[in-house]
Amino acid sequence: MELLKNIFSPLTQIKGRTSIILIVVEAFLALLLWEIVGQNGLIPVPSKILTSVVSIVTSAYFVDNLFSSLALTFTGMGISIVLALLVSYLSLIPVFAPVAKFIVKCRYLTLTGLIFLFTLLTQDGHQLKLSLLIFGIVPFFVTSLLAIIEAINVQEYELCKTLRMNNWQTLWEVVIIGRLDQVFEVMRQNFAIAWMMITMVEGLSMSEGGLGTMLIKSNKYIDLSTVFGILVIIFALGIFFDFLLRNLRHWLFPYTKIQVKK
Amino acid sequence: MTSYSKNEVLIAVKDVNLSYDKQILRDINFTIHNIVRPGMNQGQVISLIGRSGIGKTQLFKILAGLIPPNTGTVLVGLEQQPVKAGQVGIVAQNYILFNHRTVYDNLRLAMKHDSITLGDKEKDALINDYAAKFDLTEHLKKYPMQLSGGQRQRASIIQQVLTGNKFILLDEPFSGLDALMIDRVMELLLQVSTLDELNTLVIVSHDVENSLAISDTAFILARQKDQEGATITETLDLIEMGFAWNPAIRENEKFQHLVAQIKHKI
Ligand SMILES: Nc1ncnc2c1ncn2[C@@H]1O[C@H](COP(=O)(O)OP(=O)(O)O)[C@@H](O)[C@H]1O
Numbered sequence: 001m002e003l004l005k006n007i008f009s010p011l012t013q014i015k016g017r018t019s020i021i022l023i024v025v026e027a028f029l030a031l032l033l034w035e036i037v038g039q040n041g042l043i044p045v046p047s048k049i050l051t052s053v054v055s056i057v058t059s060a061y062f063v064d065n066l067f068s069s070l071a072l073t074f075t076g077m078g079i080s081i082v083l084a085l086l087v088s089y090l091s092l093i094p095v096f097a098p099v100a101k102f103i104v105k106c107r108y109l110t111l112t113g114l115i116f117l118f119t120l121l122t123q124d125g126h127q128l129k130l131s132l133l134i135f136g137i138v139p140f141f142v143t144s145l146l147a148i149i150e151a152i153n154v155q156e157y158e159l160c161k162t163l164r165m166n167n168w169q170t171l172w173e174v175v176i177i178g179r180l181d182q183v184f185e186v187m188r189q190n191f192a193i194a195w196m197m198i199t200m201v202e203g204l205s206m207s208e209g210g211l212g213t214m215l216i217k218s219n220k221y222i223d224l225s226t227v228f229g230i231l232v233i234i235f236a237l238g239i240f241f242d243f244l245l246r247n248l249r250h251w252l253f254p255y256t257k258i259q260v261k262k
Numbered sequence: 263m264t265s266y267s268k269n270e271v272l273i274a275v276k277d278v279n280l281s282y283d284k285q286i287l288r289d290i291n292f293t294i295h296n297i298v299r300p301g302m303n304q305g306q307v308i309s310l311i312g313r314s315g316i317g318k319t320q321l322f323k324i325l326a327g328l329i330p331p332n333t334g335t336v337l338v339g340l341e342q343q344p345v346k347a348g349q350v351g352i353v354a355q356n357y358i359l360f361n362h363r364t365v366y367d368n369l370r371l372a373m374k375h376d377s378i379t380l381g382d383k384e385k386d387a388l389i390n391d392y393a394a395k396f397d398l399t400e401h402l403k404k405y406p407m408q409l410s411g412g413q414r415q416r417a418s419i420i421q422q423v424l425t426g427n428k429f430i431l432l433d434e435p436f437s438g439l440d441a442l443m444i445d446r447v448m449e450l451l452l453q454v455s456t457l458d459e460l461n462t463l464v465i466v467s468h469d470v471e472n473s474l475a476i477s478d479t480a481f482i483l484a485r486q487k488d489q490e491g492a493t494i495t496e497t498l499d500l501i502e503m504g505f506a507w508n509p510a511i512r513e514n515e516k517f518q519h520l521v522a523q524i525k526h527k528i
Contacts, residue, residue: 155358158328161347163425164375173371178362255362255405 044225052229061209069210072126073198076133080194081187083134084141088149092171100146106139115204125205132201137194144186148179181253188245195238266501268295270340272306272462273429278324278334281491286317287324288491290334292481294462297501305461307451309473312483313528316492318466319433321483325464326350326431338429340460351422351430355437357414359406365417366402369393372424392420396450412443416450428460435465436472448476448509470528471512471521474498478506484528496527 006012007022014022031046038045044052056062091100111132118135122128152174160170202212211234218226250257271293278290297304312318323329325336327345336345359368369389373380380388393399396416406414415435422430435451436444455461467473474480482496500506503520511517 153358155354155356156360158326158347158352158354159358159360161328162326162350162352162422162427163372164348164377173360178360181362253362255407258405258407 042224044228048225049228049232052225053232056214056226056229056233065209065211065214068208069198069202069212072129072133072202072208072210073194076130076137076198077187077191077194079130080134080137080141081183084138084145085183087138087142088145089171089175091146092149092175100142103139103142104146106135107143111136111200125207129201129205129208132204133194133197136197136201137190140190140193141186144190145183148182148186149175152179181249181256184245184249184252188242188249191241191245192238195234195241199234266297266299266304269298270296271337271342272296272339272460273325273464274337274342275325276335276337278321278331278336279491280317280320280324280329280331285491286320287331288489288493290321290493292494292497294464294479296460297478298459303456303459303461305455305458305463306479307455307463307465307477309465309467309477309480310483311467311470311473311480311524311528312492313468316483316485316528318468318483322352322431322433322466326352328352349427349429351425351427353415353418353422353430353432353435355433357411357418359414359418359421361406364403364405365398365409368406368417369402369421369424372421373426375425378426388424392424395453396420411438412446415439415447419450419454423454423457428458429462429464430454431464431466433466434468436467436469444472445509448472451476452507452509468528470524474500474505474517474521474524475509475512482524482528496524498524 003018006014007018035045035047087096087100087103090096114135115132118128118132122131156174156178157170160173165173198210199212199215202208202210203216206213206216211230215227215230215234218230273294275290275292278287279285280287294306294308297306310318310321320329324331325345327336327347327350337343338345338349359365360371363371366389369392370385373385373388378385389402390399393402396419398413398416398420401409401413401417406417409417419430419432432451435447439447451463451465455463465473465477478499478501480498480500481494482498483492484495485492486495498520505511505514505517505520
């Protein structure tokens, strides 16, 4: 009874187990509702999607496509974070600040208009996909990283001064290693953007396959249960990597766990 | 009356003025002398007392060399050189430490700069020594976020002492602490002040009672009638008054009378 009252009153702290039960129950109810209501509709019902997920995962071409997408995502993410970190750290040196500001604004450029240019500039489909992905992610990375740097308390810089560090040591201590855990968090949060873009750029050059290619092909044949099956796989993988990155962060930077508890 | 003498000038503040859109600080002048007592390392504990918003933090930053005044100078050390950021230690009000490093690493960082020539073993020994003295031994491996306010403050003070700074500024060291912790901090500060003959603690606070109880000299920062900007309106020589070097002085009736008087003036 107490529990029932609690889950309906605002600003109530609920315990870990209760919140997991809530998630499971609500997800189950939603799926059940979908299954019942959707019987005669256009959208395939959960049981059908599940069957197609199983058949996709067990099909011969799935692993190749999956690895193609993962490889592209990780390469893209890796290069993007290095570029974004470089730009963000350099932004602290006045000469480079305008460049960083411009890159941040590039979030508002739409990729579609630039595809032709990128096609001319790159040599093959792989390069095209990779460069579009990087061009798409870097502005978001830089935006988040600059926000982190912006949020640093001046007192931390002052502390460095009283400890007689020079500007380079201060940059290292406060901005670089002092914020590495947050860089990791930015990567986790922006992984979603990369993962979302991957299916889009894969559609531009289908020769290498990938989850995005699978998605587009099934769309063409109006094979909706396969489309939804692929979507579910993409969704599940995204959640899985999010979970992985979060735990990796706690493991690499033990002090981030303390902040979470507070 | 304990025998003592006031010798060389350690800190001299001359004609400091600061204004933003309006005048904040006006004609701040004071000097801090090396107090010498036979048979011991007697450092200096000075407080700058004023109410909130009067400009204490600005004066604090000027003394630390973090912001330049519009006019005037701050000279520090036996050589009386203009202050440079880094020469004066700071213990900020919220006890800033590096959250990504353990307490031990935070302390270790304080001894990284070139003017400290100790070896690794000696540095370790020094850290352990201070940690034991100031009740931090069992917390050395923890991260700052895991410490209580009082523990963070002690770590912060030790960090500044380890840097080798003789002059340490403390911003509101008594705020946010309960009565018991305030007594502990006073003990700690008195201990730090007697570690070295030249050690000089400058406390910036609105807490009249505790600041006066721990200081040998106090400057009152207040606004004068019809004048913009705060200045030093009064200097209290607590040694002369017989109130210095004795935290138990807070129970003394005459001392309480003085506290009431000053509270009225700020
Ligand atoms: N950067 C600034 N620009 C303009 N006014 C400021 C600035 N910093 C502080 N002030 C003003 O200076 C006054 C004194 O502030 P502060 O030194 O923080 O007071 P205290 O530490 O005594 O509480 C305040 O009225 C505040 O508004």
